[in-house]
Amino acid sequence: MNFKKLAFRIQQTNEFLQQNAVKAINIHITLRNWLTGFYIVEFEQNGSDRAEYGSKLLENLSKNIRIKGLSAPELSRCRQFYYAYPEILGLITQKFKTMLPVDFLEDVMLENNSNQILGLPTQEFQSANNEVDTEFISSVFQSVSYTHFTELIKIEDPSKRRFYELIILKTQPTVKELKRQIDTLTYERVGLSENHRDSMEEVMKKINPQQTTDLIKSHYFFEFLNIGQAHLIEESELEQALIRHLQQFITELGNGFCFEARQKHLLFGDEYYFVDLVFYxxxxxxxxxxDLKTETAKHEHIGQLKSYLNYYKKNIQETNDNPPVGILLVTNQNKAMVEYAIADSDLDIFVSKYQLQLPDKSKLEAFINRELKNI
Structure with a gap:
């Protein structure tokens, strides 16, 4: 062995084990979320006190379990995941039973060869199980990140979903690339082509595979491990520096600001959006x-911030809280603009109180201009 080979071996070993660690975490995330959907469906169908919760089940459940990353919209997505992939249960009980809690196995693995599946009638399960290639679904389960699954479960047509599963297995695309393939109707275009094989090969050649670092940036990865997400979102260095300094600047202003979150993610339907800084x-x-944007103000920026405020009103605001307030900071690196999206209110006294307690617009503009000169 020489020095070059020594360095290569260490690098190769590190990369191999890093990839396996990320893969293991993704499998556990996928398993946790699928089982969560499974438990919810079982309760909805057979729970002794299910009538007490009705349409508020997921909201109540989210507040009760208090697990980071399992908000009511996320719980709904877990349920959708279970319905899209019921055959995963057979796979789990055959290949991944050592990863499961013992009581789960006692409840599910059962009297007639694991065919009586909670939440899914026996005949339906047998039919679905006969149609699926166990080895293929095993490869999908072990190779596809849950973030990719969140895109796959939106596809209702099983054949179309299988097509994109195949693309993922063969090319390992980023989630962004997978969404692009779905949005540009790759399945339909390949289906309409004269030579399916050549068309498929052409598609695969154009897909850039994701790297291990892409997987680590998944918010599911961060939430499951309960670690910080400071570098989760890919931002420009300028924006990152501004957010970092702005957090300290606002806190130093005093006046009752309590820092709560950075890059707080909100789930709107099937898409995640991020608020740069949240204070109470x-x-x-x-x-x-x-919310900070390193560009000139646009109409959609204000509309987006107001959507965040409405989300907080509906999902976060407590009974004794006043409506949330939004501050939009926009810069095109030549000038700064601050826009307050003060929550709608018929009581002028609240608006006046907001304006009195929030940072002066001129101070925020001066902060941005000062920081831009130093970066």
Whole structure:
């Protein structure tokens, strides 16, 4: 062995084990979320007190379990995941039973060869199980990240979903690339082509595979491990520096600001959006959402911030809280603009109180201009 070979071996070993660690975590995330959907469906169909919760089941469940990453919309997605892939249960009980809690196995693995599946009638399960290639679904389960699954479960047509599963197994695309393939109707275009094989090969050649680092950036990965997400979102260095300094700047202003979250993600339907900074103001008794854009102000920026405020009103705001407030900071690196999206209110006194307690617009503009000169 020489020095070059020594360095190569260490690098190769590190990369191999890193990939396996990420793969193991993704399998556990997928398993946790599928089982969560399984448990919810079982309760909805057979729970002794299910009538007490009705349409509020997921909201109540989310508040009760208090697990990071399992909000009511996410629980709904877990349920959708179970319905899209019921055959995973047979796979779990055959190949991954050592990863499961013992009581789960006692409840499910059962009297007639694991065919009586909770939440899914026996005949339906047998039919679905006969149609699926066990080895193929095993490869999908072990190779596809849950983030990819969140795109696959939106596809209702099983054949179409199988097509994109195949693309994932063969090319390992990023989630962004997978969405692009779905949005550009790759399945339909290949189906309409004269030579399916050549068309498929042409598609696969154009797909850039994801790297291990892409997987690590998944918010599911961060939430499952309960670690910080400071570098989760790919931003420009300028924006990252501004957010980092702005957090300290706002906190130093005092006036009751309590830092709560950075890059807080919100789930709207099937898409995630991120609020740069979230504070809670103990005097105003409301959340303050700050969104920063390193470009000139656009109409959609204000609309997006107002969507965040409406989300907080509906899902986060407590009974005794006042409506949330949004602050939009926009810069095109030549000038700064600050826009307050003060929550709608018929009581002028609240609006006046907000304006009195929040940072002065001129101070925020001065901060941005100062920071831009230093970066």
């Amino acid at each position: 103001h103990r005097i105003l008794k409301c959340h303050v959402l700050i």
